[in-house]
C-alpha cells in the first residue's frame with residue numbers, strides 16, 4: 001500500500017508516512033486506495049477478539065510490516081488497557097450503543113492509537129533506514145498530550161515534547177501532563193489557545209532552520225497528532241469492532257447499516273469512521289457533534305468553512321478547536337481527490353480564514369454527514385439525562401455526541417442502530433459532571449471524583465486518584481511566538 005498527499009505530493013510507503021508525519025508539501029498522507037473488507041470477512045471478524053480484528057485492518061494499510069510484527073505490536077498496546085478491553089460496548093435505550101474508548105492508561109480514546117504509535121514509529125523508522133532519534137512534537141487540546149507522553153515515555157530512540165494551552169485544559173488533564181515521568185518527555189504550557197499551539201507546531205515543522213538545528217543534534221521531527229497516519233489507522237479498527245460486536249450479539253443482521261456519532265474536534269476520529277465506511281463497513285450516516293465552537297456544524301450545513309469567529313472555552317475542552325486539521329483529508333475525497341482544489345481551499349483558509357467548497361462537494365458531504373452542536377446548557381442537560389434515565393455516567397464530550405444524536409433522530413426520523421464514540425472517562429471531568437448532576441462542587445476535583453465514584457458505585461480509576469500525590473516535573477511556559485525557542489531550551493536541559 002502506497003500513500004499520496006492531499007496536495008498532490010510524493011508517494012510514500014506506510015512506514016515513511018508515519019515517520020514523516022506530514023507531507024513535504026504541507027499536505028496530509030492518505031492511502032492510494034481503500035482496501036475492501038467483504039461481508040464474509042466481517043462475519044469472520046465478528047468471531048474474533050479485538051486484537052485479531054486490529055491486525056486484519058492494520059495489515060491492509062501497513063504492508064511494510066509482517067502480520068507477526070503487527071500482532072506483537074497490537075498485543076503490547078492492548079495489554080495497557082484495563083480488564084474491560086479496548087472498545088467495549090454499553091447498551092443504552094433505542095438501539096444506541098456507546099463505544100467506551102477510555103479504558104486505556106490515560107482514560108481517553110487517544111490511547112487506542114497512542115499505545116500503538118510508539119511501536120509503529122520505531123519499527124517504521126528502522127524500516128525506512130532512519131538512524132537518528134525521533135523527536136515527537138504534539139499540540140494538545142488536553143488528551144493527546146498525556147496519551148503521547150505515556151506512550152513514548154522512556155521508549156529508546158524517541159523524545160516527546162507536548163505543547164498545551166495554559167488555562168485551556170481541565171485540572172486533571174493538566175496534572176496528568178506536568179507529572180509525567182521519563183527523561184525523554186517535555187511539557188510546555190503555551191499562553192494561548194489550542195489553535196495557537198497547533199499553528200506553532202506546524203510552523204516548527206515547516207521551518208528549515210529548525211530542521212537543520214535539530215538535525216545537528218541527531219534528531220528528526222515527527223508528529224503524534226492525528227495528522228499522522230499512524231494515529232488514524234488504529235482508530236478505524238474500533239468502528240469495525242463495534243459493528244462486529246453488535247452483529248455477534250444478534251442486534252443487527254449481516255450487511256445491516258448502523259449510524260455512527262462522534263464528538264469532533266480535529267476531525268480525526270470521525271474521519272476514521274468515514275474510512276471504515278469506505279472500506280465496506282455497513283455504515284449509514286455519520287453524525288458530527290460539536291460544542292459551542294461549532295464551525296463544523298456550519299460547514300456541513302452551508303459548505304462554507306469560516307474560522308473567523310470567537311473562540312469559546314467549554315467544559316468539553318478537547319473539542320475547543322476552530323481549525324480542524326483532518327478535514328483536509330475529507331475534502332480530498334469529497335472533491336474526487338483533486339489536490340488542486342484542496343490546495344486552493346487551504347490557501348484561502350490560511351489567507352482569509354475561510355473558504356467555500358463547490359456545490360458537488362457540498363452535496364456529497366451532506367449525504368454522508370449530519371452536523372449538530374450542543375451549547376453548555378445542552379451538554380449539562382444531557383449528562384443529567386443519561387444518568388437519571390439510563391444510569392450511564394458520561395463525560396461532557398460524550399454528552400455533546402448524545403445530544404447531537406437526539407437532534408438528528410428528531411429531525412430525520414432515522415432510528416437505525418447507532419454507535420456513539422464515548423471519548424473520555426467522566427472522572428477526567430469531575431467538576432463539569434458534578435455540576436451537571438447538581439452535586440456540590442465545593443471541593444477539589446479529586447474529592448469530586450471520589451463522590452462521583454460513590455454515586456456510580458465504581459472505583460475512581462487509579463490514573464486519576466494518584467495524581468494529587470505525584471510530584472510536578474514540568475514547569476516550562478512560553479508565548480505562542482516563542483515555541484521553538486522554548487523547545488530548544490528544553491532539549492538543551494541536562
Ligand SMILES: *Cc1c(COP(=O)(O)O)cnc(C)c1O
Nearest residue numbers: 143265266267268269318423424
Ligand atoms: C481529542 C478528543 C476529541 C476530538 O477528537 P478529534 O479526533 O480531534 O475529532 C473528543 N473527545 C475527547 C475526549 C478527546 O480527547
